[in-house]
Amino acid sequence: MPKWTRLAAFTAALLALPVSAGWDEYKPSTLQAILTSARWDAPCDRCFTPGLPYLVKVTFEGRTRPTPPHRQQFIAEWLKSIGSPAPAAMFGNEIAVREADREYWLPIQAVLIPPLRREVLPGSEVSLYVVLAGATDWQKANTDVVLLVNEFRK
Numbered sequence: 001m002p003k004w005t006r007l008a009a010f011t012a013a014l015l016a017l018p019v020s021a022g023w024d025e026y027k028p029s030t031l032q033a034i035l036t037s038a039r040w041d042a043p044c045d046r047c048f049t050p051g052l053p054y055l056v057k058v059t060f061e062g063r064t065r066p067t068p069p070h071r072q073q074f075i076a077e078w079l080k081s082i083g084s085p086a087p088a089a090m091f092g093n094e095i096a097v098r099e100a101d102r103e104y105w106l107p108i109q110a111v112l113i114p115p116l117r118r119e120v121l122p123g124s125e126v127s128l129y130v131v132l133a134g135a136t137d138w139q140k141a142n143t144d145v146v147l148l149v150n151e152f153r154k
Contacts, residue, residue: 023151026055026129031099031147034130038145040138046074048081048134054147055129058104061096062122067107070136074146075107078133091148097128106130108149116152127153 034054040047067075076088091107095116098104106128108116120126129151136144 023055023129026053029054029056031056031058031097031104032102034132034147035145038132038135040135043139044135045138046077046134046136047138048078049132051082052132053129053150054132055127056099057125057127058097058099060116060120060122060124060126061098061103062117063096064093064108064113065096065105067092067094071107071144071146074136074144075133075148078146095149097126104147106147106149112149112152119154120152124154129153 034056071094072088072092075091079086079088090110092110093113094105094107095113096103096105116126128149130147130149133146133148135146136142
């Protein structure tokens with residue numbers, strides 16, 4: 001497949017994601033506050049939200065890693081639950097960020113990684129537009145709350 005065709009297909013998939021009316025709908029918060037306030041009524045293996053938008057300020061650590069398979073599967077199921085045809089592979093990598101003394105790994109859209117690396121130095125503060133997608137193994141020892149990065153601002 002030609003490079004421009006792959007780019008066009010990927011762009012179409014991105015545009016298929018549910019988008020709020022604007023970035024102003026992202027509620028200022030902290031990662032800790034989001035994790036503390038996340039709630040579901042009962043224990044569940046996969047708990048989804050419609051995609052709750054937040055704006056957080058964190059320190060970019062400058063590291064990335066592949067999104068673990070269990071998170072990739074969760075993201076695929078979440079995208080399906082909200083009716084999006086976008087591929088979970090668009091969140092194929094995570095970035096390391098720090099808030100206070102805690103490190104977090106957040107799945108990020110692939111198209112954002114090159115500009116993030118160019119524009120934000122490791123150790124610098126960055127604002128992230130994140131969506132709370134849900135959690136796996138809610139109310140169990142290995143609960144994993146999933147926040148997806150949709151955009152950033154220096």
